[in-house]
Structures are given as C-alpha cells and as structure tokens.
Ligand SMILES: [Fe+2]
C-alpha cells in the first residue's frame with residue numbers, strides 16, 4: 001500500500017486513488033529495475049548518508065539520513081504553483097497556463113516527457129559499476145546521491161505520464177524500465193546515454209557536461225505552458241545543481257592533485273609516472289563529453305523545435321530575460337558549412353531554437369572551464385583547458401557528416417582517423433585510467449592518489465565522516 005510515508009509527495013497522492021493504483025503497479029517494477037540495473041554491489045549490505053526530499057521548502061528538502069539504497073524514499077514533488085501564471089512564449093503568449101494536457105499537443109508533450117524521462121534511468125545504468133572503483137567514501141556517497149536523484153527524476157516523469165496521459169502514459173512508464181543503456185536491441189533514446197561510464201574521469205565529465213544538458217532541457221521545460229510539467233522540472237533543477245557540483249568539483253580536485261604531482265615530479269616529468277592524471281588526458285575527456293552533450297541539444301535547424309516553441313511546450317532557458325516572446329519574424333544568424341567553407345545565413349528564429357539553447361549551454365560550460373583554469377593558474381601552470389569548437393566530433397546536426405579538429409578546422413576522413421586520439425580518449429588512455437582506479441578506497445578520510453580531498457564534507461560533516469557504512 002502506497003502512503004505518503006513510503007512515497008513522500010506534495011501532490012496529495014493519498015486522495016488520488018487512480019494515480020495511487022497506477023503507481024502501486026509500477027513501483028515493484030521500478031524496485032526490481034533498481035536492484036538489477038542500479039549500483040552493483042551496494043544493494044543489500046550498505047547504508048548511505050543521503051539526502052531525501054520530503055518537501056519542497058529548504059528544510060524538508062535537505063533531509064539527511066543513512067539509507068539502504070533500495071529503501072530510498074523516491075518522492076514526487078512539484079515546485080509551488082505561481083499564482084495566476086500566464087503562458088510566457090509562443091502563439092498563446094499571455095493566456096492562462098494549462099492544468100491539463102490539450103488534446104492537440106498530447107503527442108508532442110508525451111514525446112518531450114518520455115525523452116527527458118529516458119535519460120534518468122539511463123545514467124544510473126551507465127554508472128552502476130563505478131562504486132567498485134571509487135576514489136573515496138565521500139565520492140562514493142556523492143555517486144549514490146546522484147543515482148537516487150536520477151531515480152527520483154524518473155519518478156517525476158512517470159508521475160506526469162500516469163497522471164495526464166492515460167493508457168499511453170502507463171505503457172510509456174513501463175517502457176522506461178525496459179530500454180537499457182548500451183543495449184543493442186533496446187537502447188536508450190539518446191546516444192550520450194548509451195556510452196559506458198566505467199571510470200571516474202568519465203563520471204565527473206558526465207556530471208559536468210551531460211547533467212548540464214539536463215539543466216538546459218529542464219530550464220526550457222520549466223517554461224512550459226503545461227503547468228505540472230513546469231513545476232516538476234523546476235524542482236528537478238534544484239537537484240541537478242548538485243550533480244553539476246559533483247562533476248565540477250570532481251575535476252577541480254583532480255586538477256589540484258595533478259598540479260601537486262607535477263610539482264613533486266618536476267614540471268617536465270610525465271605525471272603518469274607518479275600515478276596522476278595528466279592534463280591532456282583531462283582535455284580529451286572534456287572533448288568527448290562536451291561534444292556528446294552538444295549533440296543532445298538536437299539539430300541546428302529544427303521544425304520540431306519551432307513547433308514546440310510555437311505551441312508553448314518548450315521555451316528558451318530564462319525566457320523572461322528575452323525582450324520578445326512570440327518570435328515570429330525574427331532571425332538567427334547561423335553558420336553553415338558548405339563546400340568546405342563556413343557561410344552565415346539567416347534562419348527563422350523559431351527554427352533555430354535548439355541552437356539558441358545550445359548557445360546558452362556553451363556559455364554555461366565555458367564559465368565552468370574558466371573556474372577550472374583558475375586552479376591551473378594558481379599553481380603557476382601554463383596549461384589551460386578549453387572547450388573544443390562546436391563543430392568538433394559531432395554525431396547530430398549539420399556538422400555530423402564532416403570532420404573537424406578542436407579548433408574547428410576541417411579535416412579529411414583520413415586526417416581525422418590518423419589524429420582523432422590526439423583529441424579523444426584512446427583504448428590505452430582508458431586502460432591507464434582503469435589501472436589507477438583498479439582498487440576502491442573505502443577507508444573514511446582516505447583519497448585515491450589521483451584526486452585531492454574536497455574542501456569540506458557533506459551537510460557540514462567532516463571529510464573523514466563514514467558516508468557509506470556496511471551493515472554488520
Ligand atoms: Fe536527472
């Protein structure tokens with residue numbers, strides 16, 4: 001029997017029998033999925049110091065306790081309603097927002113929700129083996145915090161499917177547990193969510209860049225005219241911030257340690273000889289995850305994106321900071337690649353909405369990279385990290401049929417094949433990373449050689465706190 005205790009919520013679940021029954025039917029399948037596809041080796045005998053959202057106000061939402069992972073209380077929360085909220089963009093600008101799904105937009109909205117929902121369990125699947133190679137107990141706990149919250153994000157999308165999409169929604173909710181990251185027959189919908197994440201450099205880059213794509217998408221969905229979708233995604237954004245914190249500080253701590261090791265080894269020495277992660281290796285992983293995450297924003301010119309905007313389903317990040325919200329006769333200057341040369345053309349702004357969101361995303365990423373570079377600077381290093389050109393290593397959109405180096409210089413297929421591992425992780429790079437991560441560090445307060453400790457612990461606990469404990 002589902003109760004507010006089992007599923008913390010602010011949607012008055014106990015009074016909605018139909019929804020309650022639907023979720024009761026889905027929940028055991030979810031738990032089975034979590035056991036099969038969630039963190040491997042940490043299901044039965046470990047307790048993790050995690051936060052659980054029990055309400056949307058600041059105190060309720062930062063509730064910390066030790067929990068066995070399968071017993072985590074995945075809840076359903078919508079941010080507080082905005083009184084008299086009006087549609088903020090598109091053809092229905094200024095009208096009241098919708099509390100129900102308009103029939104004519106049902107398919108489009110379902111598609112948006114399913115695509116978002118599919119990424120949530122996918123990332124848990126991608127990360128399921130990382131616990132066995134963790135650099136510290138602090139990091140292990142952060143991994144699990146991210147994992148349970150991605151699980152909650154799945155709940156959030158399943159709540160919408162069950163509540164507003166009837167039979168189709170129920171079917172979609174089941175399928176969200178049936179597709180599997182990297183599975184040849186039933187893969188996850190988006191490509192970056194089928195890539196394996198088997199080492200912690202990948203994990204930190206994923207949470208920095210791919211969770212930040214999550215932030216872009218959630219920001220644009222939080223503008224939606226469908227009010228329950230807007231409120232759900234607004235609350236999800238507060239959790240997303242922690243995921244990006246894990247990624248950004250994870251890489252910052254690796255950089256910190258790399259600088260220390262470089263000094264110890266003598267500046268010219270190869271930092272790998274002392275078990276560190278060299279800066280070119282970090283840059284290659286940045287290139288990999290940044291380019292995969294650019295693809296997640298979709299094609300540069302997109303009639304779907306135009307239609308989502310026109311219909312008021314998906315807005316721009318921070319829609320209220322734009323001067324004009326109907327955007328019918330404005331243009332975007334877009335760079336095309338024709339006959340080996342860049343050419344700028346005017347595109348109707350609505351058709352360029354994916355690119356507009358990608359611009360916002362690139363800016364947000366660049367600010368993070370600048371923060372990383374300050375660490376290198378403080379250590380007196382001349383190396384700097386940078387974002388590759390957005391044409392580099394693209395699998396979706398107008399650049400996907402061509403090859404470019406990280407400066408955006410066109411390459412022939414042969415040149416690309418000959419040089420790609422200068423810019424992307426090679427099998428040998430991965431092998432090296434796995435060699436320095438072969439043993440987990442489970443002792444409180446101890447850290448793997450390649451990463452510095454964090455500045456502070458979680459929830460004001462000390463760094464050597466027992467963030468994950470084994471049951472006796
Ligand atoms: Fe998420």
Ligand SMILES: [Fe+2]
Pocket residue numbers: 150211214239240243
């Ligand atoms: Fe996330």
